[in-house]
Amino acid sequence: MLDANDPLVILKIIEACPVAVSCAVCSTVAIATTVHRLFIRRGRYWADDAWALVSMFALFLQIAAVFMHLPNPDVLSRSTRIAAYYLMATTFYVVIWTARLSILFSIIRLDPSENRRRRLLCVAALFILVLTILIAQLYWVCEPEPRWKDMRSPQCTLNKQVAICQLVSDVIADLILILAPLKLLAGLEDKGLRHRLMVIFSTCIVTTIVSLVHAAYILTLGETKVVISAIVEDCFSLIVCNVPVVVTAVIRIREESQHGMAQKGQLVSTFLHFATRVFTHKDTAATHPHMHVAEVKLDDINTGTSMTTTMTHSNKDLVTFELEDEANLRAPIGLDSCTYGDGSKSHGLVPGSSCHG
Numbered sequence: 001m002l003d004a005n006d007p008l009v010i011l012k013i014i015e016a017c018p019v020a021v022s023c024a025v026c027s028t029v030a031i032a033t034t035v036h037r038l039f040i041r042r043g044r045y046w047a048d049d050a051w052a053l054v055s056m057f058a059l060f061l062q063i064a065a066v067f068m069h070l071p072n073p074d075v076l077s078r079s080t081r082i083a084a085y086y087l088m089a090t091t092f093y094v095v096i097w098t099a100r101l102s103i104l105f106s107i108i109r110l111d112p113s114e115n116r117r118r119r120l121l122c123v124a125a126l127f128i129l130v131l132t133i134l135i136a137q138l139y140w141v142c143e144p145e146p147r148w149k150d151m152r153s154p155q156c157t158l159n160k161q162v163a164i165c166q167l168v169s170d171v172i173a174d175l176i177l178i179l180a181p182l183k184l185l186a187g188l189e190d191k192g193l194r195h196r197l198m199v200i201f202s203t204c205i206v207t208t209i210v211s212l213v214h215a216a217y218i219l220t221l222g223e224t225k226v227v228i229s230a231i232v233e234d235c236f237s238l239i240v241c242n243v244p245v246v247v248t249a250v251i252r253i254r255e256e257s258q259h260g261m262a263q264k265g266q267l268v269s270t271f272l273h274f275a276t277r278v279f280t281h282k283d284t285a286a287t288h289p290h291m292h293v294a295e296v297k298l299d300d301i302n303t304g305t306s307m308t309t310t311m312t313h314s315n316k317d318l319v320t321f322e323l324e325d326e327a328n329l330r331a332p333i334g335l336d337s338c339t340y341g342d343g344s345k346s347h348g349l350v351p352g353s354s355c356h357g
Contacts, residue, residue: 020066020067022228022231022232023063023066023067023231026231026232026234026235026236027059027063027231029235029239030056030059030234030236030238030239031056031059031060031238033238033239033242033243033246034052034055034056034238034242035056036246037052037242037245037246038052038053040246040249041245046105046109047105047108048101048102048103048104048106048108048109049102051098051099051101051102051105051241052098052099052102052238052241052242054094054098055095055098055099055237055238055241056238058091058095058098059091059095059234059235061087061091062087062088062091062092062095062231062234064087065084065085065087065088065091066088066227066231068080068084078149078150081153081154082149082154084154085154085156086138086139086142088227089138089156090135090138091234092230092234093131093134093135093138094131094135095234095237095238096170096207096233096234096237097127097128097130097131097134097173098131099237099238099240099241100127100173100174100177100204100237100241101124101127101128102241102242103204103240103241103244104120104123104124104127104176104177104180105124106241106244106245107120107177107180107181107184107201108120108121108124110181110184111181111184113183113184116183116184120180123176123180127173130169130173133165134165134166134169137161137162137165138156138158138162141156141159141161141162142158155227158218158226162218163215163218163219164215166211166214166215166218167211167212167215170207170208170211170215171208171211174204174207174208177201177204178201178202178204178205181197181198181201185197185198185201196251197248200243200244200247200248201244203240203243204240206236206240207233207236207237207240210229210232210233210236211233213229213233214226214229214230214233217229
């Protein structure tokens with residue numbers, strides 16, 4: 001039973017309050033965004049959603065480990081207190097790096113280029129290797145120094161080696177995640193949407209800023225501040241990995257609502273159209289000199305559907321489909337004509353129907 005007059009207990013409560021508040025508030029937001037992301041992606045789950053789920057489960061374990069430090073440590077055995085610290089420290093790395101893997105696989109899911117996808121898969125393997133090394137480093141730094149294990153609330157004193165490795169790996173990984181989608185987004189026809197999505201994927205810089213603070217506290221032996229900054233960094237990492245999916249869904253809903261005033265029976269397209277390149281196909285030009293062939297790439301950033309096809313238009317609105325000779329060929333798909341409330345029209349290539357009434 002806790003002795004409210006014990007100075008050590010009072011000190012423990014004072015130290016625990018900021019940690020508890022930070023953990024509760026940040027974790028609630030991070031978990032809520034992940035659940036919302038999984039709800040949006042229901043029925044279309046892919047590897048990026050699986051990594052986000054793993055990150056959320058690791059965050060649950062970290063919350064449990066953090067709150068094991070809040071009550072009087074004397075009620076726990078020595079081995080349990082040590083295990084709680086190692087669980088908290090290990091899940092710190094797991095949450096961050098699985099969140100980064102989720103962002104990376106979101107980019108892989110959307111990118112139609114087979115070569116870029118292969119390169120990004122190699123980067124994913126590198127991320128997993130870095131995660132393994134950082135966890136191993138935690139043990140080879142802490143185990144040779146057993147004195148911290150006898151503290152009331154065991155917390156290993158991490159050295160400059162750990163701080164530098166964390167900082168360097170964080171900066172490089174976040175830089176990769178910022179640069180990786182640029183080529184993909186550069187092909188978007190809508191410049192406004194392109195800029196918005198670039199900003200969305202650039203939110204990784206927030207994690208880098210928090211990691212700088214965390215590394216600074218490690219170097220200055222911040223103790224409680226190290227724990228708080230670690231929790232905040234974890235939660236921000238999980239939130240950031242959900243931002244591309246959640247915000248894109250919000251943009252899509254807003255665009256649909258803008259066309260919601262259209263008359264009944266009129267159709268609205270919500271697909272992302274990538275820039276077109278007009279050229280003349282040899283065989284088509286020979287038989288239909290008045291036709292132009294345009295290569296069109298379309299992506300639905302929410303479903304992850306990636307399609308490449310060619311279509312031709314004549315001055316009589318005749319539409320034909322031809323296959324291209326590229327290695328990453330996709331099957332031909334249908335053409336939808338969409339009429340908006342103001343009488344304007346648009347055309348979209350979709351596997352079925354891209355228009356919603």
